[in-house]
Amino acid sequence: MHLFYQPNFSEITALTDDEAFHAAKVLRLRQGESVQVTDGKGSWYEAVVQSSTPKNCILKVTNQILQPPRKYHIEIALAPTKNMDRIEWFVEKATEIGIDKISFFYTKHSERKTLKLERIHKIAVSAMKQSLQAYLPEVAEVGDFEKWIVRQSDANTQKWIAHLPENEVPLHLLKAATEGERYTVLIGPEGDFAASEIALAQIHGFRMATLGNTRLRTETAALAACQVLHHVNI
Amino acid sequence: MHLFYQPNFSEITALTDDEAFHAAKVLRLRQGESVQVTDGKGSWYEAVVQSSTPKNCILKVTNQILQPPRKYHIEIALAPTKNMDRIEWFVEKATEIGIDKISFFYTKHSERKTLKLERIHKIAVSAMKQSLQAYLPEVAEVGDFEKWIVRQSDANTQKWIAHLPENEVPLHLLKAATEGERYTVLIGPEGDFAASEIALAQIHGFRMATLGNTRLRTETAALAACQVLHHVNI
Numbered sequence: 223m224h225l226f227y228q229p230n231f232s233e234i235t236a237l238t239d240d241e242a243f244h245a246a247k248v249l250r251l252r253q254g255e256s257v258q259v260t261d262g263k264g265s266w267y268e269a270v271v272q273s274s275t276p277k278n279c280i281l282k283v284t285n286q287i288l289q290p291p292r293k294y295h296i297e298i299a300l301a302p303t304k305n306m307d308r309i310e311w312f313v314e315k316a317t318e319i320g321i322d323k324i325s326f327f328y329t330k331h332s333e334r335k336t337l338k339l340e341r342i343h344k345i346a347v348s349a350m351k352q353s354l355q356a357y358l359p360e361v362a363e364v365g366d367f368e369k370w371i372v373r374q375s376d377a378n379t380q381k382w383i384a385h386l387p388e389n390e391v392p393l394h395l396l397k398a399a400t401e402g403e404r405y406t407v408l409i410g411p412e413g414d415f416a417a418s419e420i421a422l423a424q425i426h427g428f429r430m431a432t433l434g435n436t437r438l439r440t441e442t443a444a445l446a447a448c449q450v451l452h453h454v455n456i
Numbered sequence: 457m458h459l460f461y462q463p464n465f466s467e468i469t470a471l472t473d474d475e476a477f478h479a480a481k482v483l484r485l486r487q488g489e490s491v492q493v494t495d496g497k498g499s500w501y502e503a504v505v506q507s508s509t510p511k512n513c514i515l516k517v518t519n520q521i522l523q524p525p526r527k528y529h530i531e532i533a534l535a536p537t538k539n540m541d542r543i544e545w546f547v548e549k550a551t552e553i554g555i556d557k558i559s560f561f562y563t564k565h566s567e568r569k570t571l572k573l574e575r576i577h578k579i580a581v582s583a584m585k586q587s588l589q590a591y592l593p594e595v596a597e598v599g600d601f602e603k604w605i606v607r608q609s610d611a612n613t614q615k616w617i618a619h620l621p622e623n624e625v626p627l628h629l630l631k632a633a634t635e636g637e638r639y640t641v642l643i644g645p646e647g648d649f650a651a652s653e654i655a656l657a658q659i660h661g662f663r664m665a666t667l668g669n670t671r672l673r674t675e676t677a678a679l680a681a682c683q684v685l686h687h688v689n690i
Contacts, residue, residue, distance in 0.1 A: 311545060318673060319676065352673065353672065354670065354671045355670055396690050436552060436553060436554055436588065438552050442549050442553065445679075
């Protein structure tokens with residue numbers, strides 16, 4: 223059955239933007255056809271097409287199913303990679319396995335200082351539908367790393383920085399994190415964090431943890447951290 | 457420092473194929489320069505260039521370091537996806553986090569029935585070097601799923617099939633697998649295994665396990681399974 227994403231869905235709703243175009247022009251849905259809709263906020267709807275024109279597809283809800291939320295909250299914060307394909311696959315894969323928030327910051331060693339957030343959002347919507355989930359991760363561009371990290375002091379989360387210092391081996395995140403929490407994990411840019419950035423993160427409550435013995439690319443580390451936190455909660 | 461892959465490396469060795477070309481033509485290495493070499497079988501070498509011409513780069517070992525092997529062995533066996541990019545990123549990412557063997561089979565629902573194994577091998581070499589590992593995963597095209605699965609009966613491995621049957625919820629692989637073992641995990645094709653294939657796998661010793669609550673793409677499930685088995689051993 224066709225699945226649509228409509229963030230604000232009530233009993234009778236017109237699909238908007240890409241979803242309306244897809245319904246009317248690509249799928250050519252007709253009156254009476256059954257579809258599914260998720261609002262990305264935990265609800266699945268079963269609905270039927272009330273009317274469909276090339277610019278407009280109006281749906282009427284026949285059933286609503288609530289998907290229970292996870293008992294923990296995963297935020298991965300990272301610097302965009304030079305090659306955007308790598309970030310895009312991270313967003314797709316993290317959304318598939320489940321993630322609540324993806325934050326992009328810019329560090330001293332970041333080679334990329336801009337991001338097309340709208341495209342990232344679309345990839346997340348597509349992966350949410352593909353993996354049959356009712357929760358859309360929040361994606362945010364939070365700007366300068368140092369300004370953002372200062373604001374994290376008050377956030378009520380378990381704060382981790384994936385970093386392997388030269389003279390000590392921190393605990394693996396699987397052992398260090400505890401279950402049922404809100405988590406924020408920082409993943410460094412391709413040129414790694416500057417020492418001053420790591421020090422600042424530590425001042426603001428971030429603790430070091432490792433993701434394993436191998437040197438991981440930024441996007442691989444980000445996905446690994448997300449997977450680890452799910453496993454902490456199994 | 458430049459890092460090369462040379463599967464058969466002794467005290468004085470000429471780089472071959474792509475690696476020789478890269479050394480002589482791209483990097484233009486000169487006599488006396490220091491390089492690193494891995495044989496993909498657990499050894500790191502420090503070496504110096506003895507002579508370098510456009511077709512030939514001869515290295516002399518100055519030091520050998522053995523990277524201890526893992527205490528477990530991960531084989532992921534899967535059907536190639538229609539879009540080869542998805543398989544290629546799985547190979548890159550699995551190699552980065554660590555994997556011992558990747559086997560490709562063809563099932564009843566496989567849309568793709570061929571594979572460029574040489575290209576897969578190159579991606580694995582590149583990811584091994586990128587992640588500073590001394591072990592190259594074995595990649596193999598094992599052919600027809602049913603013929604291959606029959607031969608697995610005698611293999612001394614923990615055998616898992618990542619599948620979510622309709623009427624029962626199997627244990628998560630994180631809870632079902634035990635540490636320090638050799639593992640083989642089957643990942644279904646995009647159209648899923650046929651019921652007869654699942655039955656055959658079970659007859660030959662494969663037990664069902666789940667990788668979580670969300671519906672994962674083939675390549676995402678394959679990477680998730682690999683990550684789970686590392687976590688079983690932490």
